Amino acid sequence: MATLIIAEHDNSILKPATLNTVAAAVAIGGDVALLVAGEGCQAVADQAAQVAGVSKVLLADNAAYGHQLAENVAPLVAELAKTAGFDYVLAPATTTGKNLLPRVAALLDVGQLSDIVAVESADTFKRPIYAGNAIATVKSLDAIKVITVRGTAFDPVAAEGGSASVEAVTAVHDAALSRFIGEEVAKSDRPELTSARVIISGGRGMGNGENFALLEKVADKLGAAVGASRAAVDAGFVPNDMQVGQTGKIVAPELYIAVGISGAIQHLAGMKDSKVIVAINKDEEAPIFQVADYGLVADLFEAVPELDSSL
Amino acid sequence: MKIMVTVKRVLDYNVKVRVKADRSDVDLANVKMALNPFCEIAVEEAVRLREAGVATEVIVVSIGPKAVQEQIRTALALGADRGIHIETQSSPESLSVAKLLAKVVADEQPGLVILGKQAIDSDNNQTGQMLAALTGLSQGTFASEVKIEGDEALVTREVDGGLQTLGLKLPAIVTTDLRLNEPRYASLPNIMKAKKKPLEVKTPADLGVELRAHTELLSVEPPAERKGGIKVGSVAELVEKLKNEAKVI
Ligand SMILES: Cc1cc2nc3c(=O)[nH]c(=O)nc-3n(C[C@H](O)[C@H](O)[C@H](O)COP(=O)(O)OP(=O)(O)OC[C@H]3O[C@@H](n4cnc5c(N)ncnc54)[C@H](O)[C@@H]3O)c2cc1C
Ligand SMILES: Cc1cc2nc3c(=O)[nH]c(=O)nc-3n(C[C@H](O)[C@H](O)[C@H](O)COP(=O)(O)OP(=O)(O)OC[C@H]3O[C@@H](n4cnc5c(N)ncnc54)[C@H](O)[C@@H]3O)c2cc1C
Numbered sequence: 001m002a003t004l005i006i007a008e009h010d011n012s013i014l015k016p017a018t019l020n021t022v023a024a025a026v027a028i029g030g031d032v033a034l035l036v037a038g039e040g041c042q043a044v045a046d047q048a049a050q051v052a053g054v055s056k057v058l059l060a061d062n063a064a065y066g067h068q069l070a071e072n073v074a075p076l077v078a079e080l081a082k083t084a085g086f087d088y089v090l091a092p093a094t095t096t097g098k099n100l101l102p103r104v105a106a107l108l109d110v111g112q113l114s115d116i117v118a119v120e121s122a123d124t125f126k127r128p129i130y131a132g133n134a135i136a137t138v139k140s141l142d143a144i145k146v147i148t149v150r151g152t153a154f155d156p157v158a159a160e161g162g163s164a165s166v167e168a169v170t171a172v173h174d175a176a177l178s179r180f181i182g183e184e185v186a187k188s189d190r191p192e193l194t195s196a197r198v199i200i201s202g203g204r205g206m207g208n209g210e211n212f213a214l215l216e217k218v219a220d221k222l223g224a225a226v227g228a229s230r231a232a233v234d235a236g237f238v239p240n241d242m243q244v245g246q247t248g249k250i251v252a253p254e255l256y257i258a259v260g261i262s263g264a265i266q267h268l269a270g271m272k273d274s275k276v277i278v279a280i281n282k283d284e285e286a287p288i289f290q291v292a293d294y295g296l297v298a299d300l301f302e303a304v305p306e307l308d309s310s311l
Numbered sequence: 312m313k314i315m316v317t318v319k320r321v322l323d324y325n326v327k328v329r330v331k332a333d334r335s336d337v338d339l340a341n342v343k344m345a346l347n348p349f350c351e352i353a354v355e356e357a358v359r360l361r362e363a364g365v366a367t368e369v370i371v372v373s374i375g376p377k378a379v380q381e382q383i384r385t386a387l388a389l390g391a392d393r394g395i396h397i398e399t400q401s402s403p404e405s406l407s408v409a410k411l412l413a414k415v416v417a418d419e420q421p422g423l424v425i426l427g428k429q430a431i432d433s434d435n436n437q438t439g440q441m442l443a444a445l446t447g448l449s450q451g452t453f454a455s456e457v458k459i460e461g462d463e464a465l466v467t468r469e470v471d472g473g474l475q476t477l478g479l480k481l482p483a484i485v486t487t488d489l490r491l492n493e494p495r496y497a498s499l500p501n502i503m504k505a506k507k508k509p510l511e512v513k514t515p516a517d518l519g520v521e522l523r524a525h526t527e528l529l530s531v532e533p534p535a536e537r538k539g540g541i542k543v544g545s546v547a548e549l550v551e552k553l554k555n556e557a558k559v560i
Contacts (some may be wrong), residue, residue, distance in 0.1 A: 010472075069477070070440065070450055095470040099452045100404070102440035111406050111525025114435045124529065130328045134337050137529040177449035181476040183464065194471075198559070222560060234490065240455070241470045247429065247489060249471070254560040265327060272446055272537060276557045278549065284542075287379050293540035293557065306546040311560070 205260020
């Protein structure tokens, strides 16, 4: 058995989500290869070669793959899967993986299992459906199994200790269907939401974007990431990349502090696997209290500054 | 140009589903069904492009049992011009849906196809990307802005790191994110008018597509329940608990 994993990276750094996906591949068993497709991404391949459990790194370094456009990368992955005899193709269930992998599956004429949270056997997996209100056990009937992996469900393998070989892949697929125009990438010194140990999130109750500074102060003391509800994003308080939930990021930190968030099912879907949940809300009937380990009924504009000064 | 939009019938997003006692599936008997929220946004975007004179016609497609015609009528009431219902017994898997849609694309030759980014029942997030692969067209997933300029669609995408803008050669496949627009409500006169708009029914056989299962659903279980916790009386008590009881700070 052999698994091909699409490495998540930005041409210079291998993203941690890759390590959780390798863990899922290790649970399946067999050889694990990582594909690094990008431009000027030798450094990523070198990091990938260190990852525990990986036996081979395939490096496709070409301008056509620079922005990892699905139109160009999907045919490369499909070709590798067929010619190099991979039984599984995996990617993290990030926006990059979600964008790319269904295109690969369709080129291979197979289905895709999205967002798996457990490996039951070589062909059977668990995945959440209906915003996590049900967990389906699904068996794949396809010869090549194409799967995206929910990072929070698998403990990452070690980033170091491996010694995989790096092989160059020279095939170039340039579909010339799409072009990269630009991006607005949020720059932050705080940890990434999906890998943070502590997260403090704000909702509509924050009132405006400036008030998120209250949360940032607490975050800096706790080494936490700052998240948000969809309502806070829609109201323009904060950018979309901070959204936690069914249609945003799925997180499972050690500590999740929800401030001024009511606890809609779509929000809970993204954070209810956190180890410890704290809710601060002035409405004691708010549904968030039903999942909170520690609930504080209080006005956030008093409670959060007090929390800040007592840390 | 024509725009094709797809709509899926799903349970209403306010409904909390329960798993059947025999754990064979979720229980959808008597629950309120609705248009998938992301599909509603797709319809709105297409109608706005027609209203802006960019598109000439909006065709809405749904796949599933007869009941999905209700969602096609909703889309027609929101402003789509005509409907195509591809009748199947159950809602087929994403790849099958994409194969059926690819045939409709070949027949109708739309300049743009807009789908929801994900259906809130299966949460798959696959169909648009699969359709793009099968038709060999460009794809712009998780769109929060779509502009047509010349022979390109400029699509701003909501990605993990922030926002990304791509130029897609037309015809293109776009999937919607929540912030793309705020769908209108259907007015009563428009709901009445929708009843008279054309709705064509086809079968997979008419389209020459044979449906094949790629997955088998073995069982469905409820998620692990979280035990309700406690209420603390003050910030000081909260900090004390987090330090000494939960030991997370
Ligand atoms: C298809 C679909 C997908 C969605 N996906 C997501 C998703 O991924 N993530 C997500 O979060 N949402 C998502 N939503 C939206 C979701 O349904 C809710 O609307 C949203 O989560 C509500 O955000 P909120 O809790 O911040 O706002 P509200 O529900 O308005 O809650 C605000 C809370 O703040 C409290 N509050 C106000 N002022 C104060 C104060 N001074 N002190 C203390 N507390 C205060 C209030 O008591 C209230 O409980 C989705 C919706 C749809 C339809
Ligand atoms: C418990 C359970 C588990 C399942 N597991 C899987 C699985 O692992 N893999 C799998 O492939 N299927 C699975 N299915 C089947 C699944 O429910 C869907 O019917 C199927 O995958 C259709 O696509 P989607 O809803 O996932 O589409 P998504 O890719 O999530 O939807 C994106 C968009 O595609 C369009 N679209 C999707 N379906 C239709 C339609 N019928 N008519 C018109 N437009 C449509 C809509 O615009 C929608 O917003 C499962 C079903 C159940 C009940």
